[in-house]
Amino acid sequence: MRLRSLGAALAVTAALLCLPVTHPPAAAAADTPLSQGRTATASSEENPGTTAPAAVDGDTGTRWSSAATDDQWLRVDLGTTASVTQVVLDWETAYGKDYKVQISDDGTTWTDLKSVTGGDGGTDTLDVSGQGRYIRMLGIHRATPWGYSLWEFQVFGTPAATQPGCDTSDAARGRPATASSTENAGTPASAAFDGDTHTRWSSQAADPQWLQVDLGSVQDLCGIDLNWETAYGKDFQLQASTDGQTWTTLKTVTGATGGTASYDVSGPGRYVRVHGTARGTGYGYSLWEFAVHTSTTGTPPVQGGGDLGPHVIVVDPSTPNLQQKFDDVFRQQESAQFGTGRYQFLLKPGTYNGVNAQIGFYTSVSGLGLNPDDTQINGDVTVDAGWNAGNATQNFWRSAENLAIRPSNGTDRWAVAQAAPFRRIHVEGGLNLAPNGYGWASGGYIADSKIDGTVGPYSQQQWYTRDSSVGGWTNGVWNMTFSGVQGAPATNFDSGPYTTLDTTPVSREKPFLYLDGSAYKVFVPAKRTNARGVSWPADAGTSIPLDRFYVVKPGATAATIDQALDQGLDLLFTPGIYHLDRTIDITRPDTVVLGLGLATLVPDNGVDAMHVADVDGVRLAGFLIDAGPVKSDTLLRIGTPGSSADHAADPTTMQDVFIRVGGAGPALATDAVVIDSDDVIVDHTWIWRADHGSGVGWETNRADYGLRVDGDDVLATGLFVEHFNKYDVYWSGERGRTVFFQNEKAYDAPNAAAVTHDGSVGYAAYKVADSVTTHEAWGLGSYCNYTADPGIVQDRGFQVPAGPGIRMHDLMVISLGGKGQYAHVVNDTGPATSGTSTVPSKVTSFP
Numbered sequence: 001m002r003l004r005s006l007g008a009a010l011a012v013t014a015a016l017l018c019l020p021v022t023h024p025p026a027a028a029a030a031d032t033p034l035s036q037g038r039t040a041t042a043s044s045e046e047n048p049g050t051t052a053p054a055a056v057d058g059d060t061g062t063r064w065s066s067a068a069t070d071d072q073w074l075r076v077d078l079g080t081t082a083s084v085t086q087v088v089l090d091w092e093t094a095y096g097k098d099y100k101v102q103i104s105d106d107g108t109t110w111t112d113l114k115s116v117t118g119g120d121g122g123t124d125t126l127d128v129s130g131q132g133r134y135i136r137m138l139g140i141h142r143a144t145p146w147g148y149s150l151w152e153f154q155v156f157g158t159p160a161a162t163q164p165g166c167d168t169s170d171a172a173r174g175r176p177a178t179a180s181s182t183e184n185a186g187t188p189a190s191a192a193f194d195g196d197t198h199t200r201w202s203s204q205a206a207d208p209q210w211l212q213v214d215l216g217s218v219q220d221l222c223g224i225d226l227n228w229e230t231a232y233g234k235d236f237q238l239q240a241s242t243d244g245q246t247w248t249t250l251k252t253v254t255g256a257t258g259g260t261a262s263y264d265v266s267g268p269g270r271y272v273r274v275h276g277t278a279r280g281t282g283y284g285y286s287l288w289e290f291a292v293h294t295s296t297t298g299t300p301p302v303q304g305g306g307d308l309g310p311h312v313i314v315v316d317p318s319t320p321n322l323q324q325k326f327d328d329v330f331r332q333q334e335s336a337q338f339g340t341g342r343y344q345f346l347l348k349p350g351t352y353n354g355v356n357a358q359i360g361f362y363t364s365v366s367g368l369g370l371n372p373d374d375t376q377i378n379g380d381v382t383v384d385a386g387w388n389a390g391n392a393t394q395n396f397w398r399s400a401e402n403l404a405i406r407p408s409n410g411t412d413r414w415a416v417a418q419a420a421p422f423r424r425i426h427v428e429g430g431l432n433l434a435p436n437g438y439g440w441a442s443g444g445y446i447a448d449s450k451i452d453g454t455v456g457p458y459s460q461q462q463w464y465t466r467d468s469s470v471g472g473w474t475n476g477v478w479n480m481t482f483s484g485v486q487g488a489p490a491t492n493f494d495s496g497p498y499t500t501l502d503t504t505p506v507s508r509e510k511p512f513l514y515l516d517g518s519a520y521k522v523f524v525p526a527k528r529t530n531a532r533g534v535s536w537p538a539d540a541g542t543s544i545p546l547d548r549f550y551v552v553k554p555g556a557t558a559a560t561i562d563q564a565l566d567q568g569l570d571l572l573f574t575p576g577i578y579h580l581d582r583t584i585d586i587t588r589p590d591t592v593v594l595g596l597g598l599a600t601l602v603p604d605n606g607v608d609a610m611h612v613a614d615v616d617g618v619r620l621a622g623f624l625i626d627a628g629p630v631k632s633d634t635l636l637r638i639g640t641p642g643s644s645a646d647h648a649a650d651p652t653t654m655q656d657v658f659i660r661v662g663g664a665g666p667a668l669a670t671d672a673v674v675i676d677s678d679d680v681i682v683d684h685t686w687i688w689r690a691d692h693g694s695g696v697g698w699e700t701n702r703a704d705y706g707l708r709v710d711g712d713d714v715l716a717t718g719l720f721v722e723h724f725n726k727y728d729v730y731w732s733g734e735r736g737r738t739v740f741f742q743n744e745k746a747y748d749a750p751n752a753a754a755v756t757h758d759g760s761v762g763y764a765a766y767k768v769a770d771s772v773t774t775h776e777a778w779g780l781g782s783y784c785n786y787t788a789d790p791g792i793v794q795d796r797g798f799q800v801p802a803g804p805g806i807r808m809h810d811l812m813v814i815s816l817g818g819k820g821q822y823a824h825v826v827n828d829t830g831p832a833t834s835g836t837s838t839v840p841s842k843v844t845s846f847p
Contacts, residue, residue: 031156032058033056033058033088033154033155033156034078034082034084034155034156034157034159035056035076035078035135035153035154035155036056036057036058036154037056037057037058038056038076038077038078038079039053039076039077039079039557040052040053040055040056040064040074040075040076040077040153041074041075041077041555041557041579042064042066042072042073042074042075043066043067043071043072043073043074043340043554043555043576043577044066044067044069044072044147044340044577045064045065045066045067046065046066046067046068046147046149047065050063050064050065050149051064052064052074052075055074055076055150055151055152055153056076056152056153056154058152060090060151060152061151062151063092063149063150063151064149064150064153065092065094065146065147065148065149065150066139066147066148066149067147067339067340068142068145068146068147069147069332069340069341070139070140070141070142071139071140071310072139072147072148073136073137073138073139073554073555074136074137074148074150074153075107075134075135075136075555076134076135076136076153076155077107077133077134077557078133078134078135078155078159079133080133080159081105081131081132081133081159082131082132082133082155082157082158082159083130083131083157083158083159084103084113084128084129084130084131084132084135084155084156084157085127085128085129085156085157085158086125086126086127086128086155086156086157087101087113087114087126087128087135087153087154087155087156088123088124088125088126088152088153088154088156089101089123089124089126089137089150089152089153089154090123090150090151090152090153090154091119091121091122091123091124091149091150091151092149092150092151093121093144093146093149094142094143094144094146094147094148094149095119095120095121095122095142095143095144095148095149096116096119096137096139096140096141096142096143096148097117097118097119097141097142097143098116098117098118098119098139098140098141099115099116099119099137099138099139099140099141099148100112100113100114100115100116100137100138100140101113101114101116101126101128101135101136101137101138102135102136102138103128103130103131103132103134103135104132104133104134104135104136105131105132105133105134105300106133106134106300106302106303107133107134107555107556107557107560108303108306108551108553108556109306109307110136110138111130111132113126113128113129113130113135114126114128119143120143121143134555135155136555137150137153165295165296165297166222166223166264166293166294166295166296167222167293167294167295167296168293169293170195170225170291170292170293171215171219171292171293171294172193172213172215172272172290172291172292173193173194173195173291174193174194174195175193175213175214175215175216176190176213176214177189177190177192177193177201177211177212177213177214178211178212179201179203179209179210179211179212180203180208180209180210180211181203181204181206181209181284182201182202182203182204183202183203183204183205183284183286184202187200187201187202187286188201189201189211189212192211192287192288192289192290193213193289193290195289196289197227197288197289198288199288200229200286200287200288201286201287201290202229202231202283202284202285202286202287203276203284203285203286204284205279205282205283205284206284207276207277207278207279208275208276208277209276209284209285210273210274210275210276211273211274211285211287211290212244212271212272212273212274213271213272213273213290213292214244214270214271215269215270215271215272215292215294216270216547217270217301217303217304217547218242218268218269218270218301218302218304218567218568218569219268219269219270219292219294219295219301220267220268220294220295220297220299220300220301221240221250221265221266221267221268221269221272221292221293221294221295222264222265222266222293222294222295223262223263223264223265223292223293224238224250224251224262224263224265224272224274224290224291224292224293225260225261225262225263225289225290225291225293226260226261226262226263226274226287226289226290227259227260227287227288227289227290227291228258228259228260228261228286228287228288229286229287229288230258230281230283230286231279231280231281231283231284231285231286232256232257232258232259232279232280232281232285232286233253233256233258233274233276233278233279233280233285234254234255234256234257234278234279234280235253235254235255235256235276235277235278236253236256236274236275236276236277236278237249237250237251237252237253237274237275237277238250238251238252238253238263238265238272238273238274238275239272239273239274239275240265240267240268240269240271240272240273241269241270241271241273241568242268242269242270242271242566242567242568242569243270243271243548243568243588244270244271246568246588247273247275248267248269250265250266250267250269251263251265256280257280258280268301268566268567270567270568272292274287274290299563301567302550302560302563302564302567302569303550304546304547304548304549304550304551304564304569305520305545305546305547305549305551306551307551308344308346308520308551308572308574308596309551309553309554309574309575309576311341311342311343311344311574311575311576311597312343312344312346312574312575312596312597313325313329313343313344313345313346314346314348314368315345315346315347315348316347316348316350317348317350317351317352317353322352322355323354323355323356325345326345326355326356326357326358327358329341329343329345329360329363330358330359330360330363332360333360333361333362333363334358334360334361334386334387335360335361335387335388336360336361336362337361337394337396337663337693338663338664338693338694339361339362340577341361341362342362342575342576342577342597342598342599342600343362343363343364343575343597344363344364344365344366344574344575344596344597345357345363345364345365345366346366346367346368346513347365347366347367347368347375347377347403348368348375348515349367349368349369349374349375349515350375350376351376351378352375352376352377352378352379353378353379354378354379354408355377355378355379355380356379356380356382356408357377357379357380357381357382358382358383358384359381359382359383359398359399359400360387360398361396361397361398362397362398362575362597362598362600363398363597363598364398364399364400364401364596364597364598364622365381365399365400365401365403366399366400366401366402366403366512366513367401367402367403367404368402368513368514368515369402369514369515370514370516370523370539371402371536371537371539372402372403372404372424372425372426372450372536373404373426373537374404375402375403375404376404376406377403377404377405377406378406378408379405379406379407379408380405380407380408380412380413381400381403381405381412381414382412382413382414383395383398383413383414383415383416383420384413384415384435384436385415385435385436385439385441386436389439390435390436390437390439391435391439391440392415392416392417392434392435392439392440392441392442392443392459393417393440393441393442394417395415395416395417395420395441395443396416396417396418396419396420396686397419397420397598397624397658398416398419398420398598399420399421399422399423399598399622399656400414400421400422400423400425401421401423401424401425401510401512402423402424402425402512402514403424403425403426404425404426404427404428405425405426405427405428405429406428406429407427407428407429407430410429410430410453411429411430411431411432411453411456412427412429412430412431412432413432413434413435413436414431414432414433414444415432415433415434415435415436415441415443416433416441416443416444417441417442417443417444418442418443418444418686418688418720418722418742419624419656419658419686419688419720420443420444420445421445421446421447421656421684422444422445422446422447422449423446423447423448423449423509423510423656424447424448424449424509424510424512424534424536425446425449425450425451426449426450426452427449427450427451427452427453428452429452429453430451430453430454430455430456430471431451431453431454431455431456432456432458433455433456433457433458433460433463434456434457434458434459434460435459438458438459439459440459440461441457441458441459441460441461442460442461442462443460443462443463444460444462444463444464445463445464445465445466445684445718446463446464446465446466446468447465447466447467447468447509447510447683447684447718448466448467448468448509448534448535448536449468449469449534450468450469450534451468451469451470451471452471453471453472454470454471454472454473454474455470455471455472455473455474456474456475457473457474457475457476457477457480458474458475459477460476460477460480461477461478461479462477462478462479462480462481462740462742462781463476463479463480463481464481464482464684464717464718464739464740464742464779465480465481465482465483465485465488466482466483466484466485466504466507466683466717466718466739467483467484467485467504467507467509467528467531467532467533467534467535468484468485468486468533468534469485469486469487469533469534470485470486470487470488471487472487473487473488473489476496476497476498477497478497478781478812478814478840479497479499479740479742479779479780479781479810479812480497480498480499481498481499481500481739481740481778481779481810482498482499482500482501483500483501483503483504483505483717483739483740483778484501484502484503484504484507484530484531484532484533485500485532485533486532486533488500491810493779493809493810493842493844494842494844499740499778499779499809499810501739501778502532503530503531503532504528504530504531504532504717504739505529505530505715505737505739506527506528506529506651506681506715507527507528507531507681507683507717508525508526508527508528508651508653508681508683509525509528509535510525510621510622510653510655510656510683511523511524511525511592511594511619511621512594513572513594513596516543519545519546520545520546521543521544521545521546522543522544522546522549522570522572522592522594523539523541523542523543523544524541524542524543524544524592524619525539525540525541526540526541526542527650527651544570544592546572548569548570549569549570549571549572549592549594550564550565550569550570550571550572551572551574552564552571552572552573552574552578552599553574553576554574554576554577554578556578557581558580558581558582558583558584559582561584562582562584562585565584565585565586565587565588565591568588570591570592570593570594571591571592571593571594572594572595572596573593573594573595573596573599573601573623574596574597574599575596575597575598575599576597576599576600577599577600577602577626578599578600578601578602579602579604580601580602580603580604580607580609581604581605581607582607583603583607583608583609583610583611584601584609584610584611585610585611585613586610586611586612586613586615586618587613587615588615589615589616589617589618589650590616590617590618590619590650591618591619592618592619592621593610593618593619593620593621593623594619594621594622594623595621595622595623595624596622598622598623598624598658599622599623599624600623600624600625600626601623601624601625601626602625602626602627602628603625603627603628603632603635604628604630605628605630606628606630606631606632606633607632608632608633608634608635608636608637609625609632609635609636610625610635610636610637611637612636612637612638612639612652612677613639613640614639614640614643614645614676614677615645615647615652616647616649616650616651616652617647617650617651617652618638618652618653619652619653619655620636620638620652620653620654620655620657621653621654621655621656621657622655622656622657623656623657623658624657624658624659624660625657625658625659625660626660626664626667627659627660627661627662627667627668627669627672627701627703628667628668629665629666629667629668629695630668631668631669631670631702632668632669632670633669633670633671634669634670634671634672634673634674635659635661635669635671635672635673636654636657636659636672636673636674637673637674637675637676638652638654638673638674638675638676638677638680638711639675639676639677639678639680639710639711640676641676641710642676643676643677643678643711644678645677645678646678646679647677647678647679647680648678648679648713651679651680651681652677652679652680652681653680653681653682653683654673654680654681654682654683654685655681655683655684655685656683656684656685657685658685658686658687658688659672659673659685659686659687659688659706660688660690661688661689661690661701661703662689662690662693662694662695662696662700662701663688663690663692663693663694663695663696663701664690664693664694664695665694665695666694666695666700666701667690667695667701667703668701668702668703669703670703670704670705671703671704671705671708672687672689672703672705672706672707672724673685673687673706673707673708674707674708674710675707675708675709675710675711675714675733676710676711677711678711678712678713678714678733679711679712679713679714680711680714680715681714681715681716681717682707682714682715682716682717682719683716683717683718684717684718684720685707685718685719685720685721686720686721686722687706687707687720687721687722687728688720688721688722688723689701689703689706689722689723689724689725689746690723691722691723691744691746691747691748696748697748698725698746698748698749698750698754698788702725703724703725704724704725704726704727705724705726705727705728705730706721706722706724706727706728706729707719707721707728707729707730708729708730708731708732709729709730709731709732709733709736710732710733711733712733712734712735712736713733713734713735713736714733714736714737715736715737715738715739716736716737716738716739716741717738717739717740718739718740719738719740719741719742720741720742720743721741721742721743721765722742722743722744723744723745723746723747724746724763725746726757726763727763727764727765727767728743728745728763728765728766729741729743729765729766729767730767730769731766731767731768731769731772731775732768732769732771732772733772734772734773734774734775735774735775736768736772736775736776737775737776737777738766738776738777738778738780739777739778739779740778740779740780741765741766741777741779741780741781741782742781743765743766743780743781743782743783743797744782744783744784744785744816745762745763745765745782745783745784745785745786745794745820747785747786747787747788748787748788749786749788749789749792750788750789751788751789751792752789752791752792752793755792755794760795760796761792761793761794761795762792762794762795762796764796764797764798764799765782765797765798766780766782766797766798766799767798767799767800768799768800768801768806769801770801771801772800772801772806773801773803773805773806774805774806775800775805775806775807776806776807776808776809777807777808777809778809778810779809779810780798780808780810780811780812781811781812781813781814781840782797782798782812782813782814782822783813783814783815783816784813784814784815784816784819784820784821784822784833785816785817785819785820786819786820787819789820790818790819790820791820792820792821793820793821793822793823794820794821794822794823795822795823795824796813796822796823796824796825796826796827796828797811797812797813797822797824797825797826798811798813798825798826798827799826799827800826800827800846802827802847806846806847807845807846808826808843808845808846809844809845809846810842810844810845811825811826811830811842811843811844811846812825812840812841812842812843813825813830813833813840813841814833814838814839814840814841815833815834815835815836815838816838817836817838818835818836818837818838821833821835822841825841825842825843826843826846827846829843829846829847830842830843
């Protein structure tokens with residue numbers, strides 16, 4: 001961001017990397033530990049030389065060490081279930097004073113084996129008793145200012161004997177059942193699953209008919225028993241589904257004669273059904289009992305639902321010390337720009353009095369009502385910039401959502417920069433987008449919100465507001481764009497900062513978590529066309545129960561995540577950092593991937609982070625992808641090359657999905673985001689190659705392209721892309737549209753030669769390919785701040801083909817304090833920037 005202090009980058013203390021230690025001898029054991037050489041992961045790693053696997057490698061000269069915070073863990077996967085009898089922790093000088101040793105069957109739900117308080121370091125040999133596959137040390141309090149550090153983490157015990165075969169118990173007994181029809185009230189679907197051979201289900205006398213049961217989670221199916229009444233099925237299929245919508249045939253039966261029959265089957269399923277196509281009598285289908293058996297071997301299914309993990313803080317108006325909870329997290333996160341903490345506050349419906357929720361880095365606050373007014377804060381939800389001397393240009397990565405705020409002094413303060421969405425909020429007063437003292441600010445994004453009073457952007461350099469209503473808008477600096485906003489100011493871009501569209505062409509609000517009674521659900525809003533104003537309270541959309549989601553927690557592997565997707569589960573990432581050793585593949589239509597608390601995905605060893613197939617209606621929302629130190633080809637890809645399916649009725653959406661290359665450490669990628677599918681909606685993203693932080697340099701965090709759009713009919717609303725080595729946006733799909741674009745060119749281009757190509761100096765911020773015949777965009781700005789070589793004069797900010805189908809509205813370029821210049825705004829049109837005066841050069845219409 002412009003005018004940032006590069007001195008704000010986090011420093012690594014040299015002493016932390018070279019602590020003098022006296023290493024005690026490792027604990028003696030008669031057998032090789034079950035943990036030795038197994039897969040190990042951790043909540044954090046101090047540096048590349050102290051990784052999690054070093055604690056289970058059997059080498060007492062290597063160690064794992066964590067970040068210097070209390071809440072850290074180390075986990076080992078034993079590879080199979082085991083009876084654990086002893087755990088040995090060989091501490092380095094930086095040891096845990098208070099910690100727990102825990103065990104889990106699935107790596108998600110944990111049971112305490114031992115709690116240690118007042119530990120004194122050295123070697124802790126703990127006798128324990130439990131059965132599970134995953135063992136972890138969960139740190140509670142450190143004994144030193146450093147993190148936790150273990151030379152070795154050893155687990156002893158005996159692998160459990162495998163029990164092959166098919167479970168004789170009935171997994172369907174008492175489970176919820178439905179049917180295509182029932183003969184009468186005395187023969188309901190549930191009667192076939194009650195274990196009573198004197199009650200039955202029977203259907204109407206027609207073909208086809210079906211009876212299905214919900215096992216509650218995806219299971220590995222191995223057998224089905226059918227006990228027919230006299231009215232039996234002659235021809236039928238036994239089918240399974242992971243989602244209750246797409247069915248797989250496990251067995252086809254023809255010429256059956258009724259009675260009791262058992263069938264061997266194989267395949268995963270949560271929903272199991274018999275689908276009759278031909279009756280054996282003139283009556284309907286009728287079953288006394290329908291039993292389902294599941295396998296006792298193989299990989300256990302991933303379970304949906306469950307708790308939301310330790311970094312989701314759920315509160316209600318009666319929660320003790322509520323203000324302290326907000327204050328404690330803010331104190332930790334206020335200046336932790338590249339830290340590892342991730343937090344989500346969830347506020348149950350009700351009225352909260354006297355609360356000031358200050359929101360720091362990687363912190364989100366959301367209401368749990370179905371509508372914003374269900375959760376009323378008589379107080380404030382505040383972002384300010386005291387941590388950075390009143391400069392708000394680095395207030396990234398935080399959010400507020402689904403709340404009503406009655407500000408304590410009449411005006412709420414939300415002084416943010418990029419990647420800080422303000423969604424689905426009712427402000428019962430005014431909204432101030434500038435920091436205290438009106439220092440620099442560079443945001444931002446509002447959607448589906450109602451601000452009763454006036455919005456004052458003051459020092460905000462640019463802003464985009466969508467499908468909202470405002471009581472007024474006081475001013476603007478460079479680029480204030482509105483679409484579908486009641487009360488928005490009229491367009492005046494020729495002489496001022498405003499670009500206003502009466503409606504938004506296509507929009508669909510972000511999915512969100514809410515409480516239905518005591519049950520968590522995710523609401524998935526419906527698509528809107530030519531929307532104006534908020535979508536609530538009469539929301540259109542669907543609700544998905546939490547047990548249809550794999551609730552992903554730190555330590556989960558990419559393999560388990562992909563297994564959950566294969567089972568038909570959606571994904572809810574809880575706050576944390578997730579290292580991926582393989583790509584997450586989204587292949588099922590309408591899959592929801594939702595993050596809480598800026599959950600962060602980091603691809604390791606050069607893999608891509610996420611691929612989405614060319615399918616309908618995938619929803620990606622609320623997470624950050626952070627490039628790793630080995631170059632990835634593409635961090636996020638939607639569709640496949642050559643995709644051509646029409647998704648207009650049910651488009652894939654990418655909302656509040658942020659991409660970062662560098663800043664948290666060295667990072668490399670060729671492309672940050674590639675969109676090959678048609679009809680995709682990109683609704684608020686910040687795709688950022690870091691200009692400050694750790695691991696920043698022209699080649700150190702090289703990434704050539706920010707966003708490449710190859711699909712047709714793609715719409716971007718609220719597009720922020722910055723600092724890439726070549727084109728920030730390269731658009732080759734037809735009929736693309738963008739409403740609001742904010743950009744800075746890479747600060748660190750070493751000289752003009754480094755960015756000269758095809759006879760041009762500088763890569764355009766937004767390039768539409770020469771082959772494109774139809775494209776339209778509104779409210780676009782590009783800024784240059786060539787700090788490495790202020791003498792660079794870039795030929796243009798925007799480059800588009802000439803033709804009647806190309807229409808560009810309200811474009812501007814700016815030189816920030818004279819560090820580099822633009823010769824033109826778009827192609828060879830528009831005046832050059834004006835030296836050091838930081839005044840926009842504009843083109844209101846092109847051609």
